[in-house]
Amino acid sequence: MTSxxxxxxxxxxxxxxxxxxxxxxxxxxxxxxxxxRRIGDTRASTVVLDITKVEVIDSFAARMLMExxxxxxxxxxxxxLAGMRYSVAITLAExxxxxxxxxxxxxxxxxxxxxxxx
Amino acid sequence: MPGDRQAAREAVMRxxxxxxxxxxxxxxxxxxxxxxxxxxxxxxxxxVQAIISCLLEGLGRDLPxxxxxxxxxxxxxxxxxxxxxxxxxxxxxxxxxxxxFSLKPAILGCMAPQAEEAxxxxxxxxxxxxxxFQTYVDSREEIIQRQNRQLLEISTPVVHxxxxxxxxxxxxxxxxxxAQIVMESLLQAxxxxxxxxxxxxxxxxxxxxxxxxxxxMQTVTATRLMGADCVLSGISPRIAQMVAQLGIxxxxxxxxxxxxxxxxxxxRLVQEEGRTERxxxx
Amino acid sequence: xxxSDLSSTSLQTVPIHTEEDLLTARHAVRAAAxxxxxxxxxxxxxxxxxxxxxxxxxxxxxxxxxxxxxVLPPPRRxxxxxxADQGPGIEDPDAALADGYSTGPxxxxxxxxxxxxxxxxELRSEPGRGTTVVITRWTA
Numbered sequence: 001m002t003s004x005x006x007x008x009x010x011x012x013x014x015x016x017x018x019x020x021x022x023x024x025x026x027x028x029x030x031x032x033x034x035x036x037r038r039i040g041d042t043r044a045s046t047v048v049l050d051i052t053k054v055e056v057i058d059s060f061a062a063r064m065l066m067e068x069x070x071x072x073x074x075x076x077x078x079x080x081l082a083g084m085r086y087s088v089a090i091t092l093a094e095x096x097x098x099x100x101x102x103x104x105x106x107x108x109x110x111x112x113x114x115x116x117x118x
Numbered sequence: 119m120p121g122d123r124q125a126a127r128e129a130v131m132r133x134x135x136x137x138x139x140x141x142x143x144x145x146x147x148x149x150x151x152x153x154x155x156x157x158x159x160x161x162x163x164x165x166v167q168a169i170i171s172c173l174l175e176g177l178g179r180d181l182p183x184x185x186x187x188x189x190x191x192x193x194x195x196x197x198x199x200x201x202x203x204x205x206x207x208x209x210x211x212x213x214x215x216x217x218x219f220s221l222k223p224a225i226l227g228c229m230a231p232q233a234e235e236a237x238x239x240x241x242x243x244x245x246x247x248x249x250x251f252q253t254y255v256d257s258r259e260e261i262i263q264r265q266n267r268q269l270l271e272i273s274t275p276v277v278h279x280x281x282x283x284x285x286x287x288x289x290x291x292x293x294x295x296x297a298q299i300v301m302e303s304l305l306q307a308x309x310x311x312x313x314x315x316x317x318x319x320x321x322x323x324x325x326x327x328x329x330x331x332x333x334x335m336q337t338v339t340a341t342r343l344m345g346a347d348c349v350l351s352g353i354s355p356r357i358a359q360m361v362a363q364l365g366i367x368x369x370x371x372x373x374x375x376x377x378x379x380x381x382x383x384x385x386r387l388v389q390e391e392g393r394t395e396r397x398x399x400x
Numbered sequence: 401x402x403x404s405d406l407s408s409t410s411l412q413t414v415p416i417h418t419e420e421d422l423l424t425a426r427h428a429v430r431a432a433a434x435x436x437x438x439x440x441x442x443x444x445x446x447x448x449x450x451x452x453x454x455x456x457x458x459x460x461x462x463x464x465x466x467x468x469x470x471v472l473p474p475p476r477r478x479x480x481x482x483x484a485d486q487g488p489g490i491e492d493p494d495a496a497l498a499d500g501y502s503t504g505p506x507x508x509x510x511x512x513x514x515x516x517x518x519x520x521x522e523l524r525s526e527p528g529r530g531t532t533v534v535i536t537r538w539t540a
Contacts, residue, residue, distance in 0.1 A: 058451040086305035087444040089340035095513040104345040106312050256473045
């Protein structure tokens, strides 16, 4: 079952999840549980998190994203954060939150294309 | 409020309320005699009537004498309005404050004031004059800041250099405000153009301090978070030395000595991504 | 109290008692920032800073209140956010402002991060008597 707040779709070996405009704590935590189940079930190699719509990422949400990436890596999938808004990127950079170890892409399309690389 | 001061305030309120017309016309006459600025008597009359009404309301509130002008918002706004209007017409801050001050004789002239009452009117109007002065300074400051911002935006153009490659050639001294604007306009351009690489060229920048270096590093971090790459070019030996002396670690940042080298690197990065993009999945 | 003097007007108050209130507070700050004419980046920074404070208030302070104020000149025009709780307070405010300090969820960038995102930052806390944080962003 997919959590209604954050849909996860499967494209071959890739899972794409579209995060909504507002990341509230409960939704993000439910999503992390749901995603780990889906990675386990599908043996996905890549998870693309579409954050194009996300308007605010504070330190709590940043930690959740890093935990999701770490969890996915343990399950054998890499996570690509796609479409971060420039206003969010500036704010995170000023907060000193560089999200080390998390892969990024300009958009979902870029993330999917890059997957086939060397 | 002690009894005698309360009594003084009531006396002043009665005097103002009972002589609105006279206070207004005395004040208008004073301004017309000074002939600065070029405002008609009718308009002056409206301005002063508004201030007198707000003054009365403000005196009715539980505020210390010297806080009535700042604390009673309608009065503060009425005085600020006058100040802004006169400033637009070219009046100096001194002329504006003098005009507000001249409310003092206008009010005291229509009563036989006790010492306490005269002091009260003094405190009241002095504070109002300060508001007019402050408004003048603030609006000047606002204009200067707006012009500064415009100048900054003009002086930091983001150039679309190549397919999916952007560059900002920086020229002149970078301060924190300018570095901030460079960062914002570059990152917005990356989003708008879906650029893969951003080049920051600092060939024309004579010095770099800690704050500016920090902004540059933040720009690089933010670029990466968006999924693009950042190349810093044009670091002169002098700047390299400064950066080293400041103890700033630029090792995480891709640097090239010239803009041409940076462009070569950028094209390589774009090509690399393009090649992987054309490869069929699987 | 310097933050509620006569040169500011209270625009809105949001109680912080449930998790839903965190979102309500963010929305209120976003709307106020938009109404005051802040640009997208400035809006995002202010909302993010407020989000950090409100979360601290909810998690550590046992809930409280967020107040949005408009600061009028003098000295300058701006938007001010006051977040107050009656919780246990902060033992060592200087340490709490350092990066990496954390006693709860998050990366420990909450308070120190919020300070970097705004023009003015004031933290008042007494152990056992709650915490009040005041942040200001100048709009002109």
